[in-house]
Amino acid sequence: xxxxQDLPLYxxxxxxxxxxxxxxxxxxxxxxxxAIDSTTGLILMCGAAGLMIPLYRSKLVLMRAxxxxxxxxxxxxxxxxxxxxxxLLGLGIAITLHRNYELTPFVRLALALLPALPxxxxxxxxxxxxxxESDEYLRHRMIMASLGGLAAVLGIGSFWGFLETFELVxxxxxWWSVPIWALGVGLTRLWxxxxxxxxxx
Amino acid sequence: MKNRLKxxxxxxxxxxxxxxxxxxxxxxxxxxxxxxxxxPSLPLAFRIADVFALKIEEIFERx
Numbered sequence: 001x002x003x004x005q006d007l008p009l010y011x012x013x014x015x016x017x018x019x020x021x022x023x024x025x026x027x028x029x030x031x032x033x034x035a036i037d038s039t040t041g042l043i044l045m046c047g048a049a050g051l052m053i054p055l056y057r058s059k060l061v062l063m064r065a066x067x068x069x070x071x072x073x074x075x076x077x078x079x080x081x082x083x084x085x086x087x088l089l090g091l092g093i094a095i096t097l098h099r100n101y102e103l104t105p106f107v108r109l110a111l112a113l114l115p116a117l118p119x120x121x122x123x124x125x126x127x128x129x130x131x132x133e134s135d136e137y138l139r140h141r142m143i144m145a146s147l148g149g150l151a152a153v154l155g156i157g158s159f160w161g162f163l164e165t166f167e168l169v170x171x172x173x174x175w176w177s178v179p180i181w182a183l184g185v186g187l188t189r190l191w192x193x194x195x196x197x198x199x200x201x
Numbered sequence: 202m203k204n205r206l207k208x209x210x211x212x213x214x215x216x217x218x219x220x221x222x223x224x225x226x227x228x229x230x231x232x233x234x235x236x237x238x239x240x241p242s243l244p245l246a247f248r249i250a251d252v253f254a255l256k257i258e259e260i261f262e263r264x
Contacts (some may be wrong), residue, residue: 054263070227134225135226135230135232136225136226136241136242137226137228137229137230137233137234137239137241138227138229138230140239141229162214195238196229196233198236
């Protein structure tokens with residue numbers, strides 16, 4: 001079986017994941033330190049989101065080499081990347097315009113929808129995957145990952161809400177639910193992946 | 202549910218990937234069924250039985 005370490009560096013998804021994470025971390029650090037303004041941060045973030053394209057391509061090549069690619073899985077990866085990129089872009093545009101311009105309530109309503117709509121896209125991509133994936137175990141894994149995301153949102157959200165009620169923590173905005181959901185889904189997928197990687201041959 | 206998948210696969214000299222290709226599922230699926238982490242649906246259990254030319258109860262048994 002083709003292992004990730006056997007691939008040329010530019011074909012290794014780990015390189016692109018590392019570059020993507022590193023870029024995002026650097027941009028966040030620059031923004032938090034005040035070295036760059038919001039607009040520059042948005043432009044840099046859009047550039048970083050572009051790294052998802054070679055990441056997708058390298059992942060697809062690896063899956064093909066392992067004879068493990070399904071059309072459903074490829075569509076899922078592509079759809080999720082597109083939705084995540086649209087979410088980041090929408091978020092950046094909305095925040096930048098809100099901070100720099102006097103906007104009417106109607107425009108602010110439209111801006112709030114900008115990053116919210118891709119979230120429905122993410123759910124639709126997951127639903128389409130569950131409908132199209134013919135491998136029942138992979139479907140089962142996706143359902144488990146979705147439950148992991150749901151557990152993270154409901155668990156952390158409720159706990160934080162009670163902490164807020166008891167005046168122990170500051171107020172958290174509702175949009176935190178998406179990153180927390182994504183973290184829950186991601187960690188569950190990682191756990192399932194690690195469990196499946198255990199040798200069974 | 203217990204199963205004899207690993208033994209049967211070894212008897213045929215197949216890797217998990219070989220069996221996965223015959224069943225038209227992923228290698229992870231075969232691994233998960235073999236190690237008892239996942240119980241296959243009835244249609245998949247029938248496919249597994251067909252691949253080994255055995256009855257379902259000759260491959261799977263209750264805990």
